[in-house]
Amino acid sequence: MRASPRLTYPTAVVLHAVSRGIRYGFDIIDASGLQSGTVYPVLRRLEDAGLLRSSWERVHTAREEQRPPRRYYQLTGAGAETVKQALRRYPGLGHTLGRRGITQPSPA
Amino acid sequence: MRVAGWLVPESHRCEWTAEWMGELEHSWRAQQRTGNTGSLARAALVLRCFGAFSDALWLRRRHGEDAMFSNDLTYAVRTLLRRPGFSMIVILTLALGIGANTAIFSVVNAVLLRNLPYEDPDRLMMLWGVPTDGDSAKVARWTSYPDFIDLRNQSVSFDQLAAAGIPDVTLTGPNLEPTRIQGAVVTANLFPTLGVRPAKGRAMLPEEEREAAPRVAVVSHALWQGRLAADPNVVGRVITLDGVQHTVIGVMQRGFQYPNDAQLWIPLVPDRNAQRRGTHNLRVVGRLKPGMTRERAESDVATIARRLEEQYPEDNAKRSARLEPMRDAIVGNVRTPLLVLLGAVGLVLLIGCTNIANLFLARAATREREVAVRTALGAGRGQIVRQWMTESVLLALVGGACGLLVAHWGLQALMAAAPDTIPRAGEVALDKTVLAFVVSISLLTGIAFGVIPALGMSRNLTINSLKDGGRGATAGLARTRLRKVLVVSEVAFALVLVIGAALLIKSFWRLQQVDPGFDPERLLTVQLQLPQARYERWQHVTGFYSELKQKLASTPGARSVAIAFEHPLSEGWTSSFGIAGRQPSVQGLEPEARVRPVSPGYFRTVGVSLLKGRDITDRDVAGAPGVVIINDAFARRHFPGEDPIGKRIERGAWWPDMPNSFEIVGVVADERFLGLQTAADPATYFPHAQFPMSDMYLLVRTRADAAAFTAMVRREVWALDRDLPIENIRTMESILGESVAQPRFNTSLLGLFAGVALLLAAIGIYGVLSFMAAQRTNEIGIRMALGAQRSSVVRLVVGQGMLLALLGVALGLLAAFWLTRILSTLLFQVSTTDPGIFGGGALLLSTVALIAAYLPARRASRVDPVTALRYE
Numbered sequence: 006m007r008a009s010p011r012l013t014y015p016t017a018v019v020l021h022a023v024s025r026g027i028r029y030g031f032d033i034i035d036a037s038g039l040q041s042g043t044v045y046p047v048l049r050r051l052e053d054a055g056l057l058r059s060s061w062e063r064v065h066t067a068r069e070e071q072r073p074p075r076r077y078y079q080l081t082g083a084g085a086e087t088v089k090q091a092l093r094r095y096p097g098l099g100h101t102l103g104r105r106g107i108t109q110p111s112p113a
Numbered sequence: 114m115r116v117a118g119w120l121v122p123e124s125h126r127c128e129w130t131a132e133w134m135g136e137l138e139h140s141w142r143a144q145q146r147t148g149n150t151g152s153l154a155r156a157a158l159v160l161r162c163f164g165a166f167s168d169a170l171w172l173r174r175r176h177g178e179d180a181m182f183s184n185d186l187t188y189a190v191r192t193l194l195r196r197p198g199f200s201m202i203v204i205l206t207l208a209l210g211i212g213a214n215t216a217i218f219s220v221v222n223a224v225l226l227r228n229l230p231y232e233d234p235d236r237l238m239m240l241w242g243v244p245t246d247g248d249s250a251k252v253a254r255w256t257s258y259p260d261f262i263d264l265r266n267q268s269v270s271f272d273q274l275a276a277a278g279i280p281d282v283t284l285t286g287p288n289l290e291p292t293r294i295q296g297a298v299v300t301a302n303l304f305p306t307l308g309v310r311p312a313k314g315r316a317m318l319p320e321e322e323r324e325a326a327p328r329v330a331v332v333s334h335a336l337w338q339g340r341l342a343a344d345p346n347v348v349g350r351v352i353t354l355d356g357v358q359h360t361v362i363g364v365m366q367r368g369f370q371y372p373n374d375a376q377l378w379i380p381l382v383p384d385r386n387a388q389r390r391g392t393h394n395l396r397v398v399g400r401l402k403p404g405m406t407r408e409r410a411e412s413d414v415a416t417i418a419r420r421l422e423e424q425y426p427e428d429n430a431k432r433s434a435r436l437e438p439m440r441d442a443i444v445g446n447v448r449t450p451l452l453v454l455l456g457a458v459g460l461v462l463l464i465g466c467t468n469i470a471n472l473f474l475a476r477a478a479t480r481e482r483e484v485a486v487r488t489a490l491g492a493g494r495g496q497i498v499r500q501w502m503t504e505s506v507l508l509a510l511v512g513g514a515c516g517l518l519v520a521h522w523g524l525q526a527l528m529a530a531a532p533d534t535i536p537r538a539g540e541v542a543l544d545k546t547v548l549a550f551v552v553s554i555s556l557l558t559g560i561a562f563g564v565i566p567a568l569g570m571s572r573n574l575t576i577n578s579l580k581d582g583g584r585g586a587t588a589g590l591a592r593t594r595l596r597k598v599l600v601v602s603e604v605a606f607a608l609v610l611v612i613g614a615a616l617l618i619k620s621f622w623r624l625q626q627v628d629p630g631f632d633p634e635r636l637l638t639v640q641l642q643l644p645q646a647r648y649e650r651w652q653h654v655t656g657f658y659s660e661l662k663q664k665l666a667s668t669p670g671a672r673s674v675a676i677a678f679e680h681p682l683s684e685g686w687t688s689s690f691g692i693a694g695r696q697p698s699v700q701g702l703e704p705e706a707r708v709r710p711v712s713p714g715y716f717r718t719v720g721v722s723l724l725k726g727r728d729i730t731d732r733d734v735a736g737a738p739g740v741v742i743i744n745d746a747f748a749r750r751h752f753p754g755e756d757p758i759g760k761r762i763e764r765g766a767w768w769p770d771m772p773n774s775f776e777i778v779g780v781v782a783d784e785r786f787l788g789l790q791t792a793a794d795p796a797t798y799f800p801h802a803q804f805p806m807s808d809m810y811l812l813v814r815t816r817a818d819a820a821a822f823t824a825m826v827r828r829e830v831w832a833l834d835r836d837l838p839i840e841n842i843r844t845m846e847s848i849l850g851e852s853v854a855q856p857r858f859n860t861s862l863l864g865l866f867a868g869v870a871l872l873l874a875a876i877g878i879y880g881v882l883s884f885m886a887a888q889r890t891n892e893i894g895i896r897m898a899l900g901a902q903r904s905s906v907v908r909l910v911v912g913q914g915m916l917l918a919l920l921g922v923a924l925g926l927l928a929a930f931w932l933t934r935i936l937s938t939l940l941f942q943v944s945t946t947d948p949g950i951f952g953g954g955a956l957l958l959s960t961v962a963l964i965a966a967y968l969p970a971r972r973a974s975r976v977d978p979v980t981a982l983r984y985e
Contacts, residue, residue: 030137034161041164046171053175072138073131 006046011049015039020048020080021098023057023089028077038103048078056084114162116353116502116560122176129172133165163553172751189504199476200508203469206873210462212519214868217458217528217542217887218550218578219520221451223541224444230368230540233400235441238407240264240274240397240414245422245431252432252572258383260421260429261395267417270410272402273306275299276381276395277372279296282338283446283644283838285353291872292340293642293840296354297375298382304401307371312336312355316346318833319633320781321380330359336376339463354379358648368539372396373889390428395928398439411436430702450859454936457613457866460606464560464873465903469746470562471877473505473590474599474885477566502563507558513551514614517543520551530861532854538809593885597917600881604921604958605872605928607867612929613936614860614867616947619818620940621860624853628785630793632720635672636845637819639826641837643945645805651768651805655735656807657833658801662712664793664829665813673813675718677711680810681845682783684711691796692751693761693774706747707786707796710804716742718814719845724759726779733800739772740800742779743834747795754959762797771803786941788852819844859939871961882914886973893973894981903974910973914966915959922962929954 022033034044051057057078068075068109080088092098114133123130137158144154193200228234233866244252256264262805266943282296300315310316310333321329330352332341341347341361350361359379379835381395401410410611411434418434436443528541648654658676666674679685689703698704713729716722724745733740741762748757762775775797783793801809811830815822823842830839886893893906932947941948 029136030132031140031161041161043164045164045168049168049171049175057804067135070139070142072142073135073919075135075139084156086781 010054010056011076012087014042014095016047016051017095017098018048018101019044020051020056020091022102024080024085025079025102027102028079029075030078032083038101048055051084052078055081056087057081116164116564116709117162117165117169120166121172125172129169132427132859133162133168137162138155140345160553160878165554166204166468168705173719185500185503185550186507188500192504193508196966198474203472203516204512206469207509207555207772208466208515208519209308209518210356210465210490211513211551211558212523213470213769214455214462214521214554215516215547215551216523217374217451217455217548219524219543220527220531220541222534222544222546222550224535224537225448225451226546227540228308229437229440229443233234235438236272236401236403236405237307238399238401238436239412239439240399240440241435241437242393242418243433245433256391256395256397256434257390257393257428258381258395259390260393261397263421264397264414264417264434267420268399268410268413270405270413271399273302274397275303275306276397277303277375278371278381279375281642281840282354282377282379283356283642285356285836286351291836291838292639293838294340295335296377296378296379297372299378299382300381301510303371303378303398305810306398308371308400309366312365312366314361314842315696316363317378317380322382324382324384325381326380328354328357328359329362330354331363331365331865332361333370333377334375334797335370337364342773347410350402356644359894366793371398371490375787387802390425397434405571407436407438418748421974429513430699443861447855449935449954451937453613454859454862454866457610457863461866461870461873462554463604464603464870464877466558466562467599467606468873468880469558469875470565471596471599471881473501473562473566475880477501478592478888481534483866489668497568499794501567506556506559509555512558513555515537517548520547525694530858532858549957557887565599568590572911578759593888596881596885600878600917601921601924603874603877604918604962605925607870608922608925608954608958609660609929609932610863610867610870611957612925612950614863615950615954616936616940616943616945617860619942619947619950621853621856622627623672624856627785628682629789629849630782632719633681633845633846633849635684635815635817637822637826638843638845638848639811639830640807640841641830642810643834643837647809647834648807650675651771654807656806659713661833662830664832665811665826668825668829670815670817670825673714673718673814675712675715675720675812676809677715678801678806678809678977679711679813680848681719681721682786682788684786690764693763697955704751704795707741708795708799708804709796710799710801710806710809712801715798715812718812719784721784722784724780724880726777728779729798729800734802735770735805737803739765739775739803740778741775742798743777743792744781744796744798745783746793747797748780756974768805771805775799775803784898789849814967856939856941859941873956874958875961875965878914878918878962879968881917881974882910883969884967885913886910889973890976890981893976894978896979897976897981906974906976907970909965910970911963915962918959918962918966922958925953925958926951 018037019033020037022037027033027036030041031090032046033039034041037044048057049061052059058081059078061076062074064074067078067113114130114137120127120131120426140158140161144150144158199874219396231237236862240256241254243254258276261274265271268274277297277299279295281293281296283291284294285291299317301319303321304310304316312334314331316331317329320326332347337343337347341350341352346351347361347364351358352361353359354377365378366509382627399410401407414434414436418432422429422432487497488494524541524543526539531538585602642656643654648657662674662676665671687705687709688708691697691703711729713731713733716728726742729740729742743757743762752760753756757780760777763773763774764959765773781798783796785791785793787797789795811826813819813822813826827839827844830837873955893909896909897903897906929951930946937945
C-alpha cells in the first residue's frame with residue numbers, strides 16, 4: 006500500500022463515480038464531464054495507491070461485440086473508506102454525475 | 114493513438130494501447146448502434162483521444178523516463194536557436210495562421226457552439242406561422258393572442274408556452290429625458306419558460322396579466338445601469354411608460370435581452386386589439402416536455418393549427434405552424450457565412466503548414482548527416498522521430514502562443530468591422546474553449562508538419578551518408594515525392610479559396626450594381642412617434658406633421674422634406690385590398706400589398722420617379738376623394754396590359770370620416786423594400802392626410818451633408834413639442850451600407866484569406882522548385898557541358914513546376930466544383946459554378962505558378978558547367 010494521493014476534486018469525482026458502479030474510463034468521462042486527459046491519470050494514481058483495482062472484461066463478451074476487451078476499475082476496501090472522506094469534504098459530490106453512459110461490467 | 118503510444122514507457126505500452134483501443138472501439142460501436150456517427154460525434158471521439166497524450170506523458174513521468182524527454186527538449190531548443198531565421202519564419206507563419214483561426218473560431222464558438230444562456234436550451238422551440246401552400250405573403254410568422262391561448266390550452270407537447278410582443282415604449286419620469294426604448298409585452302410565464310430569473314426583485318405573476326391589476330415592469334440590467342442611474346432602490350420605483358405609471362418589480366440579469374434587444378418587460382394585458390385573431394403580432398416560444406421530440410411536438414401544433422384554420426377561415430386560412438429550435442432561430446442567418454469563413458481560414462492555415470512542412474523537409478535533407486551520426490551512435494529510428502516531433506511541436510506551441518496575441522488584436526478588429534446583425538456578438542471572447550482550441554490546433558499542426566519529414570526519412574541510413582558528406586541523391590527520393598504532393602495540394606487549396614472569394618466578390622459587385630430605386634445621397638431619416646395620450650385625434654396628428662414639414666422646408670439647408678410611414682429599404686407592413694369591379698376574392702385569400710402613407714413630395718424627396726399620372730398633392734385631404742399611387746410591381750401584377758390610372762382600390766376605413774375607396778392617380782418606379790437582393794413587391798402609397806398614422810418618418814433631402822442637418826431637425830421638432838423623443842436619426846447612405854454590411858464583411862474577409870493563400874502558395878512553389886533545382890545542379894551542369902541550351906534548361910525546370918501546378922489546378926477545380934455549393938445561399942445572381950470565375954481562377958493560379966517556377970529555372974540555367982562539375 007502506497008501513500009494515498011491528494012484528494013483533489015477530480016480525484017474525488019472519479020472515485021465517487023467508480024463507487025457508483027461506473028467502472029470504465031470513457032463511462033466515467035461521460036458521467037463526470039471531466040476531460041479524458043484528467044480522468045486517466047487520476048485512475049492510474051488511484052490504482053497505484055491501492056484505492057482501485059483494474060481488470061479486463063471477459064474476452065468472449067468483447068468478441069461477441071466484435072471489439073477488443075475493455076479494462077474496468079473496482080473499488081478496494083481502502084478506496085471505499087476514501088469515498089466516505091471525499092463525500093464529507095465535497096458534500097455536493099452526490100449531484101455531479103450525469104445519467105449518461107452508466108454500464109455495468111461483466112464479471113471477469 | 115500510435116503517436117501517443119510512443120511516449121508511453123515500453124513496459125506499459127501494450128497494455129496502455131489495449132485499454133485506449135478497447136474504449137475507443139466500444140464507443141464507436143455504441144455510436145454506430147444508435148446511428149450517431151455524424152461528423153460531430155466523430156470529432157468528439159477524436160478530441161477525447163487528445164487526452165491520451167496527457168495520460169501517456171503522465172505515465173512517462175511516473176516511470177522516471179522524463180529525463181529523456183527533457184533531453185529532447187533541450188536539444189530541440191538548442192537546434193532551433195542555432196537557426197533563428199528558420200525558426201522565426203515558422204513561428205511567424207504559425208502565429209498568423211493560428212491567430213486568424215482563433216479569432217474566427219472565437220466568433221463561431223460564441224455564436225454557434227456555446228449554449229444559449231438559458232436553462233436546458235435544447236428544449237426551447239420557437240413556434241412560427243407557416244403557409245400551407247408556400248405563399249408566405251398571406252401568413253405572418255407571428256401568432257395572434259387568441260391563437261396563442263388556443264395553442265397553449267390544447268397542446269400536449271410543452272411544459273410551458275409563452276408569448277411576447279415587441280412594442281417600442283416611451284420612458285419618461287422625473288429627472289428622465291424622454292426616451293424610446295425597445296420594450297416587450299410578455300406573458301408572465303416567459304421567464305420560467307426560458308429558465309431565467311431576475312437578478313433583483315421578482316418576476317411577473319400570472320394575475321398581473323389582468324386589466325385591473327396594478328401596472329408593473331421588469332427592467333434590463335443595462336437600462337437600470339444607464340437611464341435609471343443604477344438606483345439601488347430601483348425595485349419599487351415608479352416609472353412612466355407611454356404616459357402610464359408602472360412600478361419596477363425586478364431587474365434582469367446582465368446580458369439577458371429576449372426578445373430582440375428588449376430593455377423592459379411588462380405583462381401582456383390583452384386589450385381589444387390583442388383579442389383580434391387577425392392581429393398576428395406575438396412571437397411564441399415553448400419549452401418541450403422532457404423526452405418530447407421536435408417532430409412529435411410539430412405534428413401536435415400542426416393538428417391544432419388545422420383545427421383553428423377550420424374554425425376561423427377568415428383569419429387563419431392556409432395557416433399552419435412549425436417549430437424551430439430557438440438557437441437556430443437566433444443564429445440561423447449567420448451560420449453558413451461563419452462556417453465558410455472558418456473553413457477558409459482553416460485552409461489558409463493548412464497551406465501555411467504545407468509550406469512549413471516543406472521547410473522541414475528541406476531541412477531534413479540537410480540533416481541527413483546528423484541523423485547518420487546519431488544512428489551510428491546507437492539512436493533508434495523512434496528516438497530520432499521523437500526528437501524531430503519535439504522540435505516541431507515546440508515551434509507550434511510557441512507559434513500558438515504568439516497566435517493568441519494575434520487573435521486578441523484580430524478579434525478586436527474583426528468585431529469592429531463585423532455587421533451589427535451578428536447575433537450574440539456581446540458573448541464573443543477568448544475563453545477557455547478558445548484556449549483549448551488554440552492548444553489543440555497548435556499540437557495538431559506541430560504533429561502534422563513534424564510527422565511528414567519523419568515519414569520521408571530514409572529507412573536505410575547507410576554508412577554512405579557518413580562517408581560522402583550527405584549528398585545522398587537516392588535517399589531524398591521519398592522526400593522529393595512528398596514535397597511534390599505538398600505543392601500539388603497547396604495549389605489545389607489556394608485555388609478553392611481564390612474561386613470562393615471571387616464568387617463572393619462578383620456577387621457583391623452585382624449587389625452594388627442593383628438600382629435601389631431611390632437616391633440615397635444626402636437623405637436624412639428621422640423616426641417620430643406621437644404618443645396617443647397627447648395626439649388623440651387624427652387632426653392633431655396631421656396638423657403636427659404638416660406644420661413640421663412646412664417649418665423644415667423653409668430652412669435654407671433643406672432641398673425638400675417629406676413625411677412617410679417607413680423609409681426606403683424598410684419592410685413596413687402589408688395589408689389586403691380589393692379592386693373595384695372585379696370578382697371579390699375568397700375571404701382570407703385577398704391579395705396583399707405594402708401600405709405606405711406618404712405626404713406630398715415624398716417621391717421627389719427620396720428620388721423615386723413618377724412613371725405615369727400625377728403625384729399626391731396638398732389637395733388630397735380628409736374630405737377629398739380618396740386617391741392612391743401604386744408602384745410598377747403592383748401595376749404589372751394586377752393590371753398587366755391595362756392602364757391602371759382611374760381604377761379603384763377598396764379597403765376598409767381605419768378612421769371615421771376617411772375614404773375607403775381610392776382612385777389610382779399615378780404609377781411610380783419600384784423602390785426596394787426588403788434589401789437590395791429582393792425585388793420590390795406590389796406597394797400602395799396613400800396620402801398621409803387620408804391615412805393619418807401617428808408613427809412616421811421624417812425624410813429630408815439636404816443641400817449639404819445630411820448628418821449635419823440633425824441639430825436643425827431636433828430644434829424644429831422640439832420647438833413644436835418639447836416632450837417628443839427623437840430616435841433613430843440616420844442617413845439613408847448608412848442604412849444602405851448596413852443592408853449590405855454582411856456580404857461586404859464576408860467578401861472582404863474571404864478575399865483577404867484568398868490573397869494570403871495565393872501568396873503562400875506562390876512562396877511554396879518557389880521554395881520547392883528552388884530546392885529541387887539546386888539539388889539537380891550537377892545534372893544540369895552535365896547537361897550543359899554536353900551542349901544543352903539555356904532555354905532547354907529553363908523549359909526543364911519550369912516544365913517540372915508547371916506539371917505539379919497544373920495537377921493542383923485540376924484537383925482544385927474539382928474540389929471547388931464540389932465545395933462552392935456551400936456558398937449558394939450567400940451568392941446574388943452568380944452561379945456557384947460560374948465558368949468565367951473557374952477559368953479565371955485556374956489561369957491566375959497557373960500564372961502565379963509560372964512566375965514562381967521561372968525564377969529558380971532562370972537561376973539554374975545560369976549555372977556554370979565548370980563549377981557544377983568541379984563540385985561533383
